[in-house]
Amino acid sequence: MSVALDVKGLEASVETKQILDGLDLEIPFGEVHAIMGPNGSGKSTFCHVLTGMEGYQVSGRARLEGQDLLSLEVDERARLGLLQSFQYPTEVPGVHLREFLIEAADERGMEEADALDRIETEAKRFDMTRFLDRSLNNDLSGGEKKRSEIFQMAVLRPKVALLDEIDSGLDIDAVKQVAEAVEEMRSPHLAVVLITHYNRILKYLSPDRIHVMIDGKIVDSGGTELAEELEAGGYEGVRSRLGLKKPEAEVKPKPSDFFTETPFDL
Numbered sequence: 114m115s116v117a118l119d120v121k122g123l124e125a126s127v128e129t130k131q132i133l134d135g136l137d138l139e140i141p142f143g144e145v146h147a148i149m150g151p152n153g154s155g156k157s158t159f160c161h162v163l164t165g166m167e168g169y170q171v172s173g174r175a176r177l178e179g180q181d182l183l184s185l186e187v188d189e190r191a192r193l194g195l196l197q198s199f200q201y202p203t204e205v206p207g208v209h210l211r212e213f214l215i216e217a218a219d220e221r222g223m224e225e226a227d228a229l230d231r232i233e234t235e236a237k238r239f240d241m242t243r244f245l246d247r248s249l250n251n252d253l254s255g256g257e258k259k260r261s262e263i264f265q266m267a268v269l270r271p272k273v274a275l276l277d278e279i280d281s282g283l284d285i286d287a288v289k290q291v292a293e294a295v296e297e298m299r300s301p302h303l304a305v306v307l308i309t310h311y312n313r314i315l316k317y318l319s320p321d322r323i324h325v326m327i328d329g330k331i332v333d334s335g336g337t338e339l340a341e342e343l344e345a346g347g348y349e350g351v352r353s354r355l356g357l358k359k360p361e362a363e364v365k366p367k368p369s370d371f372f373t374e375t376p377f378d379l
């Protein structure tokens with residue numbers, strides 16, 4: 114299976130703060146990979162750096178189907194087939210979902226007739242037909258917004274889809290629906306990066322591989338046993354198994370640290 118996304122030694126910093134610290138990741142076409150990591154480990158920064166958001170000093174390698182991404186502009190990366198979903202989809206009153214998608218498809222060089230065809234087909238598949246002539250994301254529930262995003266991706270057919278916390282803020286039924294939509298999205302021409310803080314979405318879909326991200330790099334990769342380990346022992350468990358130190362700033366003082374003499378264990 115050929116490689117869709119190939120990242121090696123990726124580093125990113127803002128001013129003096131190093132956020133990504135030598136991140137390696139390879140995702141073949143046709144696969145869904147989950148990246149799990151605690152808050153602040155750099156998951157969103159990874160997406161921003163791949164899509165080309167400004168403000169980061171970046172070095173290392175990131176290739177989509179063999180083509181260097183880091184030297185390209187944001188829109189060029191999108192045209193190559195990189196697409197990110199939004200953590201908090203915004204409502205756009207007055208712009209209907211169908212128009213929005215025709216425009217987005219045009220920006221990616223798709224013929225309008227082709228786009229209209231795909232919109233009809235995918236809307237049926239993702240049960241979105243009734244939303245096509247309503248304002249973008251207006252009055253949609255959290256779960257419907259996320260399903261709408263996945264539907265939009267299915268129309269635009271990226272080669273690499275970045276789903277950053279697509280399960281956040283959803284109740285469990287909505288998480289299940291989103292998970293089913295991600296499975297429905299699977300295609301031999303697509304690689305999915307599913308980024309999540311919690312492992313509950315992994316109960317409803319089967320990623321081909323799970324990666325654990327801590328302090329700006331992938332520290333471990335494996336199968337569902339990794340999600341089970343995280344469920345049982347949290348990120349702390351993985352840290353201690355791998356002998357990773359907790360960063361200074363995160364070390365909470367114990368009550369006894371405040372007293373020179375503690376008469377009893379607090």
Ligand code: ADP
Nearest residue numbers: 127130132150151152153154155156157158159
């Ligand atoms: P995650 O998505 O895993 O929660 P982020 O990528 O959002 O993590 O952030 C990683 C770390 O980098 C955090 O400590 C965050 O405060 C910091 N960070 C992210 N973006 C910036 C920025 N533009 N300027 C300064 N610090 C940032």
Ligand code: MG
Nearest residue numbers: 156157158278
């Ligand atoms: Mg994030």
